[in-house]
Amino acid sequence: GDENPLREPNHWREIATKMLKVPLWTVDSDVIVPSKLLEKAQYAARTIRPRLYTRLEEFLVPCGNPRAHVSWKVPRGVESLAKDFDILKGWRLDRSVGPVSAFKGGSVEARRLLKQFIAKKLNGYADKRNKPEIDGSSRLSPYLHFGHISPLTIALAAKEANPPKEDLESLFNEMIVWRELAINMCWFQPNYDSFEIAEPWAHKTLMEHARDHRPVLYTERQLENAETYDELWNAAQRQMVRDGWMHNVMRMYWGKKILEWTKSPAQAHHISVTLNDKYFLDGRDPNGYAGVAWAIVGKFDRAWGERPIFGKIRYMSGESTGRKFDSRKYIEQNRA
Numbered sequence: 001g002d003e004n005p006l007r008e009p010n011h012w013r014e015i016a017t018k019m020l021k022v023p024l025w026t027v028d029s030d031v032i033v034p035s036k037l038l039e040k041a042q043y044a045a046r047t048i049r050p051r052l053y054t055r056l057e058e059f060l061v062p063c064g065n066p067r068a069h070v071s072w073k074v075p076r077g078v079e080s081l082a083k084d085f086d087i088l089k090g091w092r093l094d095r096s097v098g099p100v101s102a103f104k105g106g107s108v109e110a111r112r113l114l115k116q117f118i119a120k121k122l123n124g125y126a127d128k129r130n131k132p133e134i135d136g137s138s139r140l141s142p143y144l145h146f147g148h149i150s151p152l153t154i155a156l157a158a159k160e161a162n163p164p165k166e167d168l169e170s171l172f173n174e175m176i177v178w179r180e181l182a183i184n185m186c187w188f189q190p191n192y193d194s195f196e197i198a199e200p201w202a203h204k205t206l207m208e209h210a211r212d213h214r215p216v217l218y219t220e221r222q223l224e225n226a227e228t229y230d231e232l233w234n235a236a237q238r239q240m241v242r243d244g245w246m247h248n249v250m251r252m253y254w255g256k257k258i259l260e261w262t263k264s265p266a267q268a269h270h271i272s273v274t275l276n277d278k279y280f281l282d283g284r285d286p287n288g289y290a291g292v293a294w295a296i297v298g299k300f301d302r303a304w305g306e307r308p309i310f311g312k313i314r315y316m317s318g319e320s321t322g323r324k325f326d327s328r329k330y331i332e333q334n335r336a
Contacts, residue, residue, distance in 0.1 A: 002147055003028045005035070005186035005286060030144075031180050032059050032151055041188035044300045045173075048181045056176075060155055094278070102243035103142055103281060110143035114157055122163045126170035132247035133330040138171075142245065142281035144179075151175055174248075181300065182290030192289045195269040198297035205311030206265040206297065212308045218261045220271050232318050232327050233257050235334035242334070244281035248291075249325070255295025256316040260309055269296050 003026040004010050017024045028034040033055045042048035081087070103109075117138040121128065128136025143149045158171055186192040198206070218228055226237040236250035246254065255272050262268040272292045277283045293299035296313070303312035321327070 001026050002030050003035075004030070005183055006192075006284070007190070008284075029150065029152075030147070031183055032056065032155060032176055033180065034059070035180070035183055035187045038184055042181060042184050045177050045181055048184060049173075049177050052176060052180060060152070060159070062156060063152075097278060100242065100244040100281070102245065103139075105142075105146065105148065107143075107148045110140065110149035111153075113138070113140055113143070114149065114154055118157055118161045122158060122161055122167055122171070125163070125167040129170065129174070130249055131325040132250050133326045133333065135247065137247065138175075139245065141285075141287065145282040145285045145287075151179065178290075179287055182286035185290055185293075185299070186286040192286070192293075193273050195266040195297060197289075197293050197299055199299065201303055202298040202313060205303070205306070205313065209309055209311040210264055214261065214263070214309060216261055217263060220274070223258065223261070223271060224275060228257075228261065230257060230318055231331050232322055235331040238336070239334045240275070240279045244279060246280070249321070250330075251291050252295050253316050253318075253321050255292055256310075256314075257318075259296045259313070265296060269293075272296060 001013065001024065004013070013024065013026060028036065033052050037055065038048065038051055042051070117140070121136050121138065125136060128134060130136075138154070140149060140154060144151060144154075154175060155172065158168060185197070189197060191197050216229065222228065223237065224241075226234040226241070228234055232250075233254060236246055236254045239250070240246045240254075255268075258272050259265060259268040262271060269292060272295070273289065276288045276292055280288060282288060290299065294301060298313045301314055304314045306312050307315055
């Protein structure tokens with residue numbers, strides 16, 4: 001199986017090793033460069049990037065022998081389950097979140113989306129990936145999360161397509177540098193989903209401004225139901241609930257506003273992680289926890305100019321964010 005740095009999936013694997021009568025091996029195949037080679041937590045993208053890129057030539061290569069040495073054959077008497085069979089029937093799960101129509105699971109669908117991305121979106125990706133209304137992203141994060149496709153498969157396909165240099169560099173920066181930075185965070189910092197993940201400078205500035213007046217406060221339920229005055233934020237929240245996904249630019253803005261609209265930085269972080277894990281198809285994932293930590297407690301970022309509530313945490317406004325793309329179009333796309 002795949003190795004997983006998160007405590008719950010790793011616990012499942014530990015249980016499986018005790019229940020199985022055969023050895024269970026896990027392989028660090030959810031990244032390009034094996035995480036343990038980095039040896040310790042990395043401070044920022046600028047520190048992990050050279051460490052990853054010096055090993056890319058070694059690891060960014062096709063698998064030499066993808067075929068199993070011993071192929072599995074279906075034993076007699078084994079029947080396939082019906083497609084609508086509820087394999088989780090009887091489990092104590094929150095079933096209030098329904099299925100989405102925006103995504104279809106499986107490796108076949110993942111490869112179809114990859115082929116579509118290479119053909120139609122890779123050229124121009126460096127610019128288009130920042131425009132939520134035209135969706136120039138790959139939309140492959142849910143498939144990466146569930147292991148339906150490998151980052152190696154995506155990276156090799158993109159490299160082979162020979163796109164403009166800036167587009168390939170932008171894709172590798174997102175899918176290799178930032179993604180593997182998030183996985184590195186979860187490998188070496190057990191408090192990855194906690195407010196305590198913040199660096200000392202961020203803790204200090206947030207605590208200094210913890211009692212600042214918040215002009216508007218929303219409850220977790222109001223945020224979950226997209227009941228704020230900010231139509232751009234509401235559109236992002238509706239996209240999350242409806243599609244189980246949100247454009248990355250909007251995820252950053254989404255987290256920043258939750259910090260602004262809640263009673264404390266710790267509460268903002270808790271609500272963001274809760275909604276992230278509840279609704280995102282690519283939630284419960286290192287990328288999600290790193291994104292929340294970046295937005296709310298400045299993880300992997302630097303100190304900026306001081307302001308109320310945020311202190312020295314990077315600030316994003318609806319006006320400045322909305323000017324970078326067609327925000328009215330995005331709002332209309334996600335009005336219901």
